[in-house]
Amino acid sequence: MEMHINDIQEVSVVRVSGRIDASTAPDLEKELNKLISSNRVKVVINFNDVAYISSGGLRVLLATAKELKRKEGSLRLCQLEANVYKVFKLAGFTAIFNIYDTEDEALKDI
Amino acid sequence: MHKPEHPEVFELTVTNQLDNFPAITDFIIKTARQLNLDKNKIFDIQTAVEEACENIIEHAYPKDEKGTIDFHCEMKDDEFIVKIRDHGRPFNPDSVQSPDLEAALEERAIGGLGIHFMKSLMDEVNYSFDFEKGNELVMKKYIGKGGSYGDAHQ
Numbered sequence: 659m660e661m662h663i664n665d666i667q668e669v670s671v672v673r674v675s676g677r678i679d680a681s682t683a684p685d686l687e688k689e690l691n692k693l694i695s696s697n698r699v700k701v702v703i704n705f706n707d708v709a710y711i712s713s714g715g716l717r718v719l720l721a722t723a724k725e726l727k728r729k730e731g732s733l734r735l736c737q738l739e740a741n742v743y744k745v746f747k748l749a750g751f752t753a754i755f756n757i758y759d760t761e762d763e764a765l766k767d768i
Numbered sequence: 769m770h771k772p773e774h775p776e777v778f779e780l781t782v783t784n785q786l787d788n789f790p791a792i793t794d795f796i797i798k799t800a801r802q803l804n805l806d807k808n809k810i811f812d813i814q815t816a817v818e819e820a821c822e823n824i825i826e827h828a829y830p831k832d833e834k835g836t837i838d839f840h841c842e843m844k845d846d847e848f849i850v851k852i853r854d855h856g857r858p859f860n861p862d863s864v865q866s867p868d869l870e871a872a873l874e875e876r877a878i879g880g881l882g883i884h885f886m887k888s889l890m891d892e893v894n895y896s897f898d899f900e901k902g903n904e905l906v907m908k909k910y911i912g913k914g915g916s917y918g919d920a921h922q
Contacts, residue, residue, distance in 0.1 A: 750869030
């Protein structure tokens with residue numbers, strides 16, 4: 659898994675590629691925590707190049723969403739590949755996360 | 769159509785380390801492709817197997833204890849069967865509480881999702897424990913006769 663973080667004004671866009679599983683989820687968590695602790699609390703995560711996410715990855719997103727809400731920030735997700743979206747739906751996450759087709763749409767609505 | 773008396777079996781043994789996930793995924797994908805499964809079913813099986821392995825590594829084996837995970841796959845009567853065995857502590861997936869999928873963000877609990885995925889993506893999930901043989905998880909995916917949630921909601 660790789661991550662690239664691009665700060666666009668007050669929003670941090672995290673572009674993730676590869677697999678988010680039990681072995682890589684802690685790295686994602688670390689990066690997201692770093693953003694939050696430096697007060698970057700408006701976050702867009704772009705999943706365009708993510709082919710797989712496990713429950714371990716979803717746990718990180720849930721913890722991040724809760725923390726951002728506590729800090730009055732916001733989290734937007736975009737460009738989920740069909741199978742990744744299926745896992746989100748199965749977990750009931752499509753009801754609690756704001757998910758967009760494109761990064762532009764996510765940025766406009768944060 | 770003539771069916772072979774002894775169906776082809778596919779086996780793999782790895783140690784209980786997270787960095788073996790690519791090897792496990794590779795094994796499942798190659799096996800399923802060899803058995804001509806479509807990519808959606810392969811994804812469902814791969815996800816269920818990985819969730820099972822995460823549980824074994826996290827719950828069955830005490831931290832830092834070395835152990836093995838054995839995989840056995842075969843196709844029998846239009847069912848893809850994967851058996852996963854470990855020699856850690858007894859871990860019954862049914863003992864884990866199901867997550868509340870309707871809860872609001874603040875109330876959503878962190879655990880239980882992996883087992884929910886296994887049960888949703890596979891058609892059968894069976895668990896047994898034997899003091900000599902350890903934990904055995906047998907999951908089945910019905911091929912070519914309807915199927916589980918994963919296929920119905922594309």
